[in-house]
Structures are given as structure tokens and as C-alpha cells.
Amino acid sequence: MFNIAVCDDMKEITAQLVQIAEQQSMKQIQTVKGFYSGGQLMEYMAKNNVDLLFLDIELGDMTGIDISRKIRKEDHNDTMQIVYMTGKEGYERELFDFQPLNFLAKPLNEAKVRECIAMAYGKWTVRKHKFYYRKSYQVYAVSVGRIISFETDKRYILMTTTEGEERFRATMEQIEEQVRHHGFLKINQAVILNMEYIRQFHKDRIQMSNGKIYYTSRSYQKEAQRTYLKFMD
Template sequence: MMRIAVCDDAVEICSELENIILDYDKQLPVDVFYSGETLINYMKDGNRFDLIFLDIEIGKINGVEVGRFIRDELSDHITKIVYISSKSSYDRQLFDVQPLNFLPKPLNRENIIKNIKLAITLLEKENKTFSFKFNKQIHRIPIKEIIYFESAERKMKLISLNETFHFYETIGSVAERLSKSRFIITHRSYIVNYDNIKIIEKDSIKMINGDIIPVSKERVKDVRELQIKYEEDNSL
């Protein structure tokens, strides 16, 4: 699930943005900040966002400085930043922050939604992390650390190299979000990370942590075809 931040010193702008986002998708977590300082301090505590709508002219610490903090101090080049401003032209220094877009005030609902959709698409395409909600917090796990997913009704279990998490989502939606990476559906209840497979048998797969994952009869051919494809890719 994508986590969004809104940062503007104008309360009405923050409220408008929050309402547009939640009207588009009530499940999207939105955090609101009224100064660059509060946003920076919040991120210093380890909190991260997938998308930030950030005012350029925001006060003592402006939007450019916040952007530079995210890119340079946090070395975060994944978070998408959309600058908002009442100005019609933008300083060249903004491009150093690698913004996703610039949106003028007054805000346009369709443009806000387009940027949310674009951010989702790009984040999934880059596919460096997998995000989910656990214990009322958004977590992002590096793809390479995920061993496999196991589904039980609507509850998912994520087994990583270091921890195990539980969260609510269907196996179909998880598989869709992982469609561009090296994951295989071996069974209606399992999705495994190909890079963390140790041994592939006819009807089972042994993962690097020793867990044995079943391969259903319906998936044997798919698993074999993907195995051949990935091995051919690695030999190039």
C-alpha cells in the first residue's frame, strides 16, 4: 500500500489535497505536515513515504531544501516528489531533486489523481521494495529479502530473511504487485521468490531457509518454464 505525505503551510491546501486523495482511495494512508521542519524530523525518525506532495514556498525550510534532504541526507531516490506552487515558472535547482512533476495552484483534482497513478506505476515498475501495512504502520521490505508469501483466507504471511510479517491482502493482489519481479506462484496459497530458492523438485520447492513449499499439479509446467527462462537470463 502506498503511503503519501502532504506538506504545505496553508491549511486549506493540505485539507484539499487530503480530501482529493482519500476521495480517490480511502485506503491510502495520508500524513499531513505544515512545515518542512516537521516533515524532515518525522523522516529522521525512520518514517518513509512513497509519494510526497510538497509546497515549494513553505517557510524557513523550503521545498527545495526538503527535497535535497530526502535525496542527499537520506539517500532516498525512490520516494516520488510532486512540487506544488502558485508560481508559473520553476528554478533550475529543483531539477536536482528529481521531482516527479510540478503542479500549479489552484489545484486540479484530475492532475492530482494522475500523479498518484503515475507514482504507483513507477514504484511497481522499479520494484525495489514491497510495501504493506503491519501493526498500523507502513513497512517496506527490499524485494531481495523476501523468501515467500503464504496465504490463509485474506491474511498473508510474508517470510523474509530476518522476520515474518502478517498483513491483510489477497494472494491475487500481491501477485499482481510482484508481476515484474522474479516471483513464482507455485500453489494457490504460495508465492516464492525465485532468487531465494535452493532446490526445485517436481512437486515441491526448498527455500534457502529450509522451508518446503508445495507445487500444485496445475503449476508444475509454469514453474518449469519460468525456471528455464530465468536460467537462460542468467547465462547471458
């Protein structure tokens, strides 16, 4: 089920977001929890899964940046999506590495909040899908949301995930068929990338969240740019 958490030291903001989320017409929303401090939030996340977090950047006890670093260090749900909230500007650059879903300015716009929830929910439903592969006569499954990239490795496919790497026999055509509608981008004959993990997108090269750089073939550049811009919208 889809779980939402809100953390803001302004109680009226937390109450507003909890109310909006609870009214969202999505049957799979299971819990909506509100917190007034980073400490409360981290205590809750130590025992519970959070799929979407609305996080105030300027909390009293911790900044949103501090919390984001702790979330990454303590290996919480790596598919969690974060929407940062602030009454000021200028935090986007500092928070870019955490791949935020969005930024919301205060006072909050209810329509934009609902839009963020719908966007996160849509991405979450995609991430629930499984990618299946065969290795040593066994069939394995991994959530597509945990896959960073596929690339050819001689007669094998090298799959990089948030947990590590796997090599197995398959063709790029077979890979494409499974991930076609799940946010993946083919940038040349040998590489398919999960757009969720793209950190920097240039016309001829792409840097992923794990730091690896891939190069886009000239014949793929226009279509890759069009697909990525559509994904970002």
C-alpha cells in the same frame, strides 16, 4: 503499503490534498499525512516511510529545494516520488536534479492531483517487483526500482544499483526477460537502462542520474526514443 505525505504552509491546500488522496480508490494506500512546515515533515520522515510527497516549494521555514537536499543528504527512501507545488513559475530548472514526478500550479486542479497519485501508484507497484540473480550458488533479489543499469562485462553482467554494483553470470536475454515490463530500455546489445534514472535523453546518448553516460546504437535509436517518450507520457 503506499504512503502519502503533504507539506504546505497553507492549511487549506494541505487539507484539500489530504482529502483528495484519502478518497482515491486504491486499496493499498495506507496513510495520508498532512504537515504545515518543513520541520514537521522532516521529523515525521525520520521515523516513517513516504512513497509520494506533495511538497510546496515556498514553505515559510524551508524551501522545497532545501527539503529536497535534506532528503537526499539524509538518505531517505530513494524511490520516493515528489510532486512540487507552486503559485509561481521558474523552479523547474532548479529542481530537475531531484527528478520530480510532476509540478502542480496553484490553485490546484483536482483532476491533475488524482492523475499524479495514480501515476505515482503505478510506478510504485512496478518498483515493488524483484529482480533475481544467482551468484556463488546463492540466489539474491533486489527491487527493480533500485536498479539503475545493466551492462555486459566480458562473461558477466554488471548491475548498478542505488547501493553500488554487483557482477554475476547471466545473458542479456535473461535480463531482458525479467525486466521487460518494468520500465527498462535497451539502447544497444550491451546495455539496458532503468528509465526512471535517466537525467538527459539525446538521440545518440543518455546520461543517468549517477552521471554516467551511455551511447545508443544507431539501430536502436528510433525504438529507444519511441519507448522513452511513451514512458514519459
